[in-house]
Amino acid sequence: xxxxxxxxxxxxxxxxxxxxxxxxxxxxxxxxxxxxxxxxxxxxxxxxxxxxxxxxxxxxxxxxxxxxxxxxxxxxxxxxxxxxxxxxxxxxxxxxxxxxxxxxxxxxxxxxxxxxxxxxxxxxxxxxxxxxxxxxx
Amino acid sequence: xxxxxxxxxxxxxxxxxxxxxxxxxxxxxxxxxxxxxxxxxxxxxxxxxxxxxxxxxxxxxxxxxxxxxxxxxxxxxxxxxxxxxxxxxxxxxxxxxxxxxxxxxxxxxxxxxxxxxxxxxxxxxxxxxxxxxxxxxxxxxx
Numbered sequence: 438x439x440x441x442x443x444x445x446x447x448x449x450x451x452x453x454x455x456x457x458x459x460x461x462x463x464x465x466x467x468x469x470x471x472x473x474x475x476x477x478x479x480x481x482x483x484x485x486x487x488x489x490x491x492x493x494x495x496x497x498x499x500x501x502x503x504x505x506x507x508x509x510x511x512x513x514x515x516x517x518x519x520x521x522x523x524x525x526x527x528x529x530x531x532x533x534x535x536x537x538x539x540x541x542x543x544x545x546x547x548x549x550x551x552x553x554x555x556x557x558x559x560x561x562x563x564x565x566x567x568x569x570x571x572x573x574x
Numbered sequence: 575x576x577x578x579x580x581x582x583x584x585x586x587x588x589x590x591x592x593x594x595x596x597x598x599x600x601x602x603x604x605x606x607x608x609x610x611x612x613x614x615x616x617x618x619x620x621x622x623x624x625x626x627x628x629x630x631x632x633x634x635x636x637x638x639x640x641x642x643x644x645x646x647x648x649x650x651x652x653x654x655x656x657x658x659x660x661x662x663x664x665x666x667x668x669x670x671x672x673x674x675x676x677x678x679x680x681x682x683x684x685x686x687x688x689x690x691x692x693x694x695x696x697x698x699x700x701x702x703x704x705x706x707x708x709x710x711x712x713x714x715x716x
Contacts, residue, residue, distance in 0.1 A: 448587050448588070448589060450585070450601065451614055460681070463681045477590060479646075480618050481586050481618075481649070482590060484620075485646040507619065508622070509618045509622025510618070512622045512623065545682060548681060
C-alpha cells in the first residue's frame with residue numbers, strides 16, 4: 438500500500454485556476470506535507486516517459502489537481518497506467534471559498550495568497566485522508 | 575495583423591525544475607509583448623488531448639521551448655504528430671548569455687531568474703516575428 442501521495446496538477450498555462458493549482462501543489466508538497474509524505478508529479482515529464490514521474494503514479498496515492506472540466510491530469514495518469522485516487526477541482530474550491538478567478542493574476546501567485554492556501558489545504562486534507570486510510574487499513 | 579499571422583507557442587510548462595518556471599515566465603512575457611501574434615498552447619492541455627489546444631498547435635506555425643535535457647515539449651511535438659517550425663533549448667540561451675540560475679527557487683523567480691526569462695522571451699519574439707512575417711508574405715502571395 439502507498440505511503441506517499443503524488444500531487445499531480447494539470448499544469449495548464451492559460452488560466453488563473455491552473456496557476457493557483459500549480460502554486461498550491463508547491464505549497465502542499467514542499468511545506469505542508471513535505472517530501473517524506475508527498476511527491477510532485479510533472480505532467481509533461483510523465484507524458485515524455487521520465488521514469489521518476491511514472492514511478493510516482495504507479496506507486497503513490499495520486500491526487501489530481503485539475504483546473505477545469507477537461508481533467509487533463511486524470512486522462513494522462515490513466516494513459517500512463519496509473520490510478521487517480523482523488524481529484525481536486527480548483528475552480529470548485531475557489532467557488533466554495535467565494536474567490537473569483539477573474540480577479541486573480543495569471544502569471545504568478547505567492548504561496549501565502551488566500552487562493553493558493555485554500556487549494557493547498559484541500560490537497561493536504563485529501564492526502565491525510567488517503568494516508569490515514571492506509572494506516573487504518 | 576490577421577489571425578493567419580499568429581504563432582502557437584508551446585513551452586514545457588513543467589513543475590519539478592526551476593528551468594520550467596523560467597520558460598513559463600518567458601512565455602507570458604513574449605505573449606504580453608506580441609498579443610496579436612502569439613497563442614499560448616498549454617502542455618497540460620496537449621497531454622489531455624484537448625481539441626482546441628491540438629487544433630491551435632496544428633493550424634499555426636509552432637514554436638516549442640524545451641527547458642531541460644528531458645525535452646518534454648519536443649516529446650509532445652512528436653507524440654502528438656505536430657510540426658515545430660523552431661525548437662528553442664533553454665540551456666543554450668542560458669549559455670549564450672551566461673546567466674546561471676543555480677540558486678533560484680522554482681516556486682517564484684528572483685531578479686536573476688527573471689533576467690534569464692527576459693533573454694528567452696527575446697529569443698522567442700525573434701522567431702515569432704520572423705514566422706509571422708513569412709506567414710503573412712505567404713498569405714499575400716497566394
